[in-house]
Amino acid sequence: MDETIDERTAIVTGSSRGIGKHVAKRFAADGANVVVCSRSLEDCEAVAAEIESDGGSAHAVEVDVSEKPSVENLIEEAVDRFGRLDVMVNNAGINIRGPAEDITPEEWQQVLDVNLTGVFFCAQAAGERMIEQGDGGSIVNISSMMGSMGQQDRTPYNTTKGGVNNLTRCLAVEWAEHDIQVNALAPGYIETEMVEQAQEDADFDREDVQNRTPLGRFGTLEEIANCVSFLASNDNFVTGEVLTADGGWSAFGWGCKDD
Numbered sequence: 001m002d003e004t005i006d007e008r009t010a011i012v013t014g015s016s017r018g019i020g021k022h023v024a025k026r027f028a029a030d031g032a033n034v035v036v037c038s039r040s041l042e043d044c045e046a047v048a049a050e051i052e053s054d055g056g057s058a059h060a061v062e063v064d065v066s067e068k069p070s071v072e073n074l075i076e077e078a079v080d081r082f083g084r085l086d087v088m089v090n091n092a093g094i095n096i097r098g099p100a101e102d103i104t105p106e107e108w109q110q111v112l113d114v115n116l117t118g119v120f121f122c123a124q125a126a127g128e129r130m131i132e133q134g135d136g137g138s139i140v141n142i143s144s145m146m147g148s149m150g151q152q153d154r155t156p157y158n159t160t161k162g163g164v165n166n167l168t169r170c171l172a173v174e175w176a177e178h179d180i181q182v183n184a185l186a187p188g189y190i191e192t193e194m195v196e197q198a199q200e201d202a203d204f205d206r207e208d209v210q211n212r213t214p215l216g217r218f219g220t221l222e223e224i225a226n227c228v229s230f231l232a233s234n235d236n237f238v239t240g241e242v243l244t245a246d247g248g249w250s251a252f253g254w255g256c257k258d259d
C-alpha cells in the first residue's frame, strides 16, 4: 500500500470509464477514499460498486464539469461523505474533430467548456476547499501531448490542452503558498475507448502511431495511473510541471523509428 495515498480523499472526474476509471481504481487500491464522477451516474455507480467489492472505499456523484453549480455540488458531496478533500484529478475530456474551417461555434464552445473551463471550475472549487482546510493538497490536470503541438483536424482539442498546461502553471504559482501542488500529465496514445473511436477515422493508423513512437507501442492505463499517483503525492517538490508520458513520441523530431 502506498503510504502517501492512504487515508486521503481523491476526486477523479470522468471516471465512469477509460483513464479516469483506472486512476480511480488505483487510488482506491492504494487506500484512498475515491469519488467517482461523470455525467452518467449509473456508470459511476457501477465503477464505485466494483471498487467496493474489491475492498476499497468509493462514492459516485453525477457531475457536468462545464457547469459551475454542478462542480460545487461535487465538492460538497465529497466532503459530506468523506470529511475532506486531498486530491483532485481533472480528467474529464472530449474531442470534436474536423477541419478548422468547418468547426462550428457550438463545437468550439463545447470542447472549450469541458476541456478548459471544466478543468478551471474543478480546480477552482477544489483549491478553495483545500485553502480552507489549511493543510495543502494536490491537483492533477490531465492534458495531452497534443497540448504542445499542431495536428490536422484537432484544433479545438489541442488548443484546450495547451490552455490546460498554462492554467496548471498559473495555479501552481498562485497556490504554492497554501502548499497545494498543481501539475499536469500529458499522455500520448493510450489504449482507451477514445483511441478505439479515433481508429474509425481515415487518418488514424495504429501501426503508424506505433512506428512513430520510440517505445514502439501504445501506453497502458497502468502506466498512466502510475504517473498520476506520483504527481498526486505531496512529497516530490514538483509543481507547475507538465509531465509527458508518450513513449518518446514528442521527443522524436521526424520520421519513423525504423527510418
Ligand code: NDP
Residues within 6 Å of the ligand: 013, 014, 015, 016, 017, 018, 019, 020, 037, 038, 039, 040, 043, 063, 064, 065, 066, 091, 092, 093, 094, 114, 118, 142, 143, 144, 145, 186, 187, 188, 189, 190, 191, 192, 193, 194, 195
Ligand atoms: P474517455 O472518452 O474514455 O472518457 C472520458 C470521460 O470524461 C468519461 O468518463 C466521460 O463520462 C467524462 N466526461 C466527458 N464530458 C464530461 C463532462 N462534461 N462532465 C463530466 N464528465 C465528462 O476518454 P479517455 O479516458 O481516453 O481520456 C481521459 C482524459 O485523458 C481526457 O482528458 C483526454 O483528453 C486525455 N487523454 C487521453 C488520451 C488517450 O490516448 N486516450 C491521450 C491523451 C490525453 P460521461 O460521458 O459519463 O460524462
